[in-house]
Amino acid sequence: MPQLDKSALRHQILYQRKSLSTTEWQEKSSLICDRLKEKTLVREAKTILAYFSFRQEVDLAPLFNLNKHWGFPRCVGKSLEWHSWQPGEELQLGKYGIKEPLTTAPRITPATTDLILVPTVACDQQGYRLGYGGGFYDRLLGSLTSSRITTIGIVFDFAYLVELPTDPWDVKLNSICTETKFDVY
Numbered sequence: 519m520p521q522l523d524k525s526a527l528r529h530q531i532l533y534q535r536k537s538l539s540t541t542e543w544q545e546k547s548s549l550i551c552d553r554l555k556e557k558t559l560v561r562e563a564k565t566i567l568a569y570f571s572f573r574q575e576v577d578l579a580p581l582f583n584l585n586k587h588w589g590f591p592r593c594v595g596k597s598l599e600w601h602s603w604q605p606g607e608e609l610q611l612g613k614y615g616i617k618e619p620l621t622t623a624p625r626i627t628p629a630t631t632d633l634i635l636v637p638t639v640a641c642d643q644q645g646y647r648l649g650y651g652g653g654f655y656d657r658l659l660g661s662l663t664s665s666r667i668t669t670i671g672i673v674f675d676f677a678y679l680v681e682l683p684t685d686p687w688d689v690k691l692n693s694i695c696t697e698t699k700f701d702v703y
């Protein structure tokens with residue numbers, strides 16, 4: 519029963535993640551951001567979709583001062599709506615308590631972007647991702663037909679596993695970035 523496995527794994531990893539001290543969380547996040555900044559595909563990307571850290575997800579905030587067009591999601595029903603956001607602009611809290619751009623911020627069409635930094639609960643060594651169980655990113659990534667867009671799963675080393683339980687709708691990521699690794703799939 520893969521769903522049960524996914525659910526048990528989510529609980530276990532979210533518990534471990536919550537147990538990181540603020541200092542550990544920031545240090546590990548900062549290592550991941552340093553690694554991302556070195557990558558040509560990050561340096562050359564003009565428009566990047568990212569996320570605001572929630573429940574001690576890897577914090578990408580050190581990247582947001584890079585000179586890019588940044589897009590962030592709003593949860594609307596069962597999908598993600600993407601809006602432009604640049605440092606200093608106002609944010610609000612969405613329905614899950616996640617920071618979101620205002621509805622008045624200009625919309626961004628995912629298909630026109632270069633890079634998507636994908637939040638994860640866990641990733642595996644085939645490029646699969648475990649999320650919170652809403653399937654939001656499976657729907658987003660499944661809707662993108664252009665292979666021009668690179669997707670990078672962002673995960674701490676402790677949640678980068680050998681193999682995750684998967685379902686037919688799970689979409690593989692192109693790369694995974696941790697504190698110590700950058701793997702391409």
Ligand code: ADP
Nearest residue numbers: 524648649650651652653654656657660687688
């Ligand atoms: P997560 O990816 O967040 O870990 P799951 O992979 O368990 O979560 O997916 C959660 C739900 O999302 C599933 O019940 C599935 O029915 C739904 N889902 C995933 N991808 C799609 C899709 N492309 N279209 C419609 N529903 C989807």
Ligand code: MG
Nearest residue numbers: 649653656688
């Ligand atoms: Mg999934």
